[in-house]
Amino acid sequence: MKRRRLYSAAPAAEADVRPTLLGVVTLLFLLLFFLLGTSSGQKLAVIGLHVGTADGLAPLPHAGLVKSLGVEIASTGAVTVRTVMQTTDISASATSTEQRVQPIPGRNGAVDRPALEAALAAVQKADPTQRKATVLPDDAVPTSALISVMDAVRGPNGTRFPEVTLQDLASAGAP
Amino acid sequence: MRRRLFTHATSAPRDGLDVGALAPMVDMMTLLLVFLLRTWSTESAPVPPSGSFELSTTTSTESRQHAVTILVSPEAIWVDGHRVIATPRIGADVLIREVYDPLLAQRGEQRVEIHADATVPWAVLKRVIATTEAAGLNEIALVGASAEGM
Numbered sequence: 274m275k276r277r278r279l280y281s282a283a284p285a286a287e288a289d290v291r292p293t294l295l296g297v298v299t300l301l302f303l304l305l306f307f308l309l310g311t312s313s314g315q316k317l318a319v320i321g322l323h324v325g326t327a328d329g330l331a332p333l334p335h336a337g338l339v340k341s342l343g344v345e346i347a348s349t350g351a352v353t354v355r356t357v358m359q360t361t362d363i364s365a366s367a368t369s370t371e372q373r374v375q376p377i378p379g380r381n382g383a384v385d386r387p388a389l390e391a392a393l394a395a396v397q398k399a400d401p402t403q404r405k406a407t408v409l410p411d412d413a414v415p416t417s418a419l420i421s422v423m424d425a426v427r428g429p430n431g432t433r434f435p436e437v438t439l440q441d442l443a444s445a446g447a448p
Numbered sequence: 449m450r451r452r453l454f455t456h457a458t459s460a461p462r463d464g465l466d467v468g469a470l471a472p473m474v475d476m477m478t479l480l481l482v483f484l485l486r487t488w489s490t491e492s493a494p495v496p497p498s499g500s501f502e503l504s505t506t507t508s509t510e511s512r513q514h515a516v517t518i519l520v521s522p523e524a525i526w527v528d529g530h531r532v533i534a535t536p537r538i539g540a541d542v543l544i545r546e547v548y549d550p551l552l553a554q555r556g557e558q559r560v561e562i563h564a565d566a567t568v569p570w571a572v573l574k575r576v577i578a579t580t581e582a583a584g585l586n587e588i589a590l591v592g593a594s595a596e597g598m
Contacts (some may be wrong), residue, residue: 294470301477308484316594318508319561321587322577410570417504417566419573420592424507431508441574 308397320423338402340405342434344389345442346422348413350379354392358399381433384418389425397433406434409442453497473528487534494563499523504566515559516551516585520568520576527551544579559587 334340340357347353354375361368377388397403406426410419426434494517495501501521519526524534525547533546551560560580564573580588 291470294474297474298470300479301474301481305477305481305484308481312484315503317503317512317590317591318506319510319512319589320506320508320595321510321589412569412571412574414570415566416564416568416573416590418572419570420504420506423590424494427508429507439574439577441570 320420320427320437323436335400335403335405337400337402339396341404342396342405343407343409344393344422344426346408346410346414347379347419348411350381350383350385350418352377352379352384352389352422354389354396356396356414384421384425386425387423387441389422390428393425393428393433397428404434405436405438407438408439409440411442489598494519494526494529496524496526500565502566503563503591503593505595507595508584508592509594510589512591513559513564515561515587515589516554516557518547518551518560518562518576518580520562520564520572522565522567527578528554535568538572538575540562542575542578543582544575547576547579551585554583554585558585559589560585561589561591563591 308445338359340359342357343355345353345355354377356373356375357370358373359368359370375392377384377385377392380388408419408422408426423437426437428434450595496519499521501519517526517528520535522535524531525538525544526532527547532550533544538544562576562580564572564576577588579582
């Protein structure tokens, strides 16, 4: 006698994934419009400033070769990099400091950023331990030029001279 | 008997939208979503209610923190959203009294963020910074538009 199977295998039907996919697409559409409505394409970033000590005490001199670094900005876009460097005369066994001035003319009324970055990279190569720099803008220098120079001085991710001090060019002498 | 040049495919086309057509759309939407999540920001940048205002672009990646906000546009200066003085009316004094008083009222705050328009000259900005220092807010930061944004 042939036994009857209680549960016979049903014919396998192909599952329709279209409703699921449509649901996902709809959800993504809604999320997209929500994001567009609640967010902004402008991402903000901050640049920390060092504006001198309140007690007026001068900081201790840097121990490395580059004693100080100042970047002056003119309203024409011209930049002057002033570096006070320690030099040693081996024959005379004497150490002295000298100021090196490197003028960088502006390009089309703006700061020549590549030339400035090259000059700053050379200073950093001379003394990688120096982390401080002073930026001295002229009164008419716009904020865009100031931030551009500060970005160049700080370097990518603050790897060049991250401690930037702002000083007024009119009231400060050369560093 | 005439033969048909173009015969139907062996499998009959399905009614409605095909799965193959939907899959690239889902991929594209997901990519767009990831791109937006990465480049867009939910923090609202303060802008003056009138006049033009554009922040300078910066390569800095430091993010904002809770701070007193000073907005400097070519038209006016705002402290925490309140207009305090018209920029052209700033005098020759280093200290701006109209900015100093509201800053002095921010007791307990140490940090200030200055949102300055790209065209604002250093002559104005240095007075704002000096006033901020005089009011006892020592952690000063300049805010710019990140180059990573759209």
